[in-house]
Amino acid sequence: MSGKGPQTYIKHKYKYQHVRNKKQHVWKGGQGQEAERRDSYTRAAREYATGINVRSMSVIEDILPGLPRGTPIQEFYRDCSVLITGGTGFMGKTLIEKLLRSCPSLKQVYIIIRSKKGKDAEARVEEIFEDILFSRLKEEVPKFRHRVVALSGDCALPGLGLSETDRLKLVDQVNIVFHGAATVRFDERIDVAVGINASGTKNMLELARNMIGLKAFIHVSTAYAHCTLSRIEEKFYPSPHSFGQLMAIIQNLTDQELEKIVPELLKNIPNTYVYTKAIAENIIKEEAGILPIGVFRPAIVIGTHSEPLPGWIDNVYGPTGIFVGAGIGILRTINVDPCISANLVPVDMAVGALIASAREVHNTQRKLGDSEGIPIYNYVSSAQNPIQWHDFVDMAKNHGKDVPSSKAIWYYSFTMTKYKVLYVILSFLLHTLPALLVDTVTILCFKKPKLFKVYRKIHRLSDVLTYFCTRNWDFSDDNVKTLWKNLGPEDKKLFAFDIRSLDWNQYIYNYVRGCRIHLMKDDLSTVPEARIRWRR
Structure with missing residues (x-):
């Protein structure tokens, strides 16, 4: 920036210790070019405040009395x-x-x-x-x-x-x-x-x-x-x-x-x-x-x-671990009641x-x-904008098919059941048995077996989640409602937390892509290749 610009002007002509005495000189008000000059000084003052790490923004407001206050x-x-x-x-x-x-x-x-x-x-x-x-x-x-x-x-x-x-x-x-x-x-x-x-x-x-x-x-x-x-x-x-x-x-x-x-x-x-x-x-x-x-x-x-x-x-905590595991074809079944609220936020x-x-x-x-x-x-979401587990899984599946992972190791097939006995049977047939077969072949090829150990971790995760995925809770959230109601319109835009406004379908569209990019480290550029594999 040239030496005549507003940023240099403030920095060099008005040193920090003298800003209070220069208030009238900096601000004249007015229209047209003066208004542009005012905006320019506002930006420069903000940069100046950040650059010198001033103790209080009130110092800058002394220079710029028209500086807008926050929400x-x-x-x-x-x-x-x-x-x-x-x-x-x-x-x-x-x-x-x-x-x-x-x-x-x-x-x-x-x-x-x-x-x-x-x-x-x-x-x-x-x-x-x-x-x-x-x-x-x-x-x-x-x-x-x-x-x-x-x-x-x-x-x-x-x-x-x-x-x-x-x-x-x-x-x-x-x-x-x-x-x-x-x-x-x-x-x-x-x-x-x-x-x-x-x-x-x-x-x-x-x-x-x-x-x-x-x-x-x-x-x-x-x-x-x-x-x-x-x-x-x-x-x-x-x-x-x-x-x-x-x-x-x-x-x-x-x-x-x-x-x-x-x-x-x-x-x-x-x-x-x-x-x-x-x-x-x-x-x-x-x-x-x-x-x-x-x-x-x-x-x-x-x-x-x-x-x-x-x-x-x-992270792959909770439902994210379920989605990622199912998405790459390794998680085939889980003990979840599809008709209860997922309570995600x-x-x-x-x-x-x-x-x-x-x-x-x-x-x-x-x-x-x-x-x-x-x-x-x-x-919570269950009080004002509930989504059931089967809706979450269906939406994730539909959006996931559009952007399958190139790192998938098996075809997608996923079953939820609230019945513990049925889950144990399905888990043995779809997880344990295939893992034992694959690891046996791996050992015969003089390589280290891994899949059975992976499924042991998956089953521990499933056991932990089962309690929360097979029960419904009735939550009150009156204080959260009041908190939102008492916010002004600007704060509602800036700190938007009204769970009623959440479009689950659009949210899960982004969630699926986010899991692919940020967790699987699988850039969207690999989607065409992954689709070919998916359709084989």
Whole structure:
């Protein structure tokens, strides 16, 4: 840019320390060329603010008094520092991207990340930003990186594993907390699940109590935390055990002894994930005090609807594993009741509701000890826009036929049954028997057998999902409805989470392509080749 351009003009003539005294000189108002000049200065001022990492956008507004304000949600996040746990996960990454892109006046995003596979927190954050998920952010807000601070820590450790310097920094600067760190493995060891899901929540609360400027703390739970109930409302329910009781058991038993009593602890609860999520909610209920806190319960979270790009997904959890497995011809049958609600929600819509909930929690008046006043949000699809499993599978099949994968190893054939006995028979005939035959031939060819081991993993996945795919729940979502109703028109466009507006057919069209591109790493350029193989 030339030295006479508006960007250089602001940068060089009006140094940061003098901007308040130059207000009248910069702004004259007017029409025509003056209006163009005003727009040019607005863009330049935004770039200037980002480039020098100013402490507050109000400095730039002193220069540019006509600068438009943001939406109510954007204004809530203005000059705020946000702490996120679980930032390397599916929902966490989507949350980081959306905050940085849609809340441009956000001051800082802190992410607690543990070292993993020889990579420290900073290296892992850099790795996150290499994902295509952040491509739009890089285009629209190219200077976002300085606002993201990676902190080395571990939510399962005392004090979150933070250094004293980092702890004091968070206490002094953080205004909003999104606690989403969790182990999502359904068959996780009980001590590990308790450490991350329950102890991590307790450790976060201890840190939050000392935060000087805390405006909102959102605990990300799951809609299935109390899945033994047939109706789940937006309220707290009794915990299967208190955190203290559970810790006493864990600390006084060996790993072998603990493994033996897990069935007794869980009783009719299907797995350690939902068990520890229920305990974490009880910790919130018992220890929140007067903290501005809320609980967000999403249903089964899958790929993006539209933001920042349609169909993005990075994991094969839940129904995505079913679709991918069936799509490549390896999964032939599963124990699912086709006539029950799938209760799926797109991750970007869930994140929109999550971001909006923090503002409402901040505005919620609650008395000390009034745990019933803590807002809980059941973000589900079954209450307002249900889709049954057979509809999901049929739509996925129809759209999948248009873009078959070049990596398919067998023809598509998929059967759902709600009957356990029939599933066992079909599984043996369609999975186990072919795997044994193929592996036998493989061994005779002096190669390592793989297929039987693959099907063992598939059957474990199926066993985990069966509980949630053969039952219906009646969820209330009145708080989510109210949250949406209270948004202004601009925020409804920017943080669109009205599940009623979701067109399932169009969504699954993008979802199928997203699975192919982002999970199978199978570019759409291979579709013609795959179609030829499909039709043979």
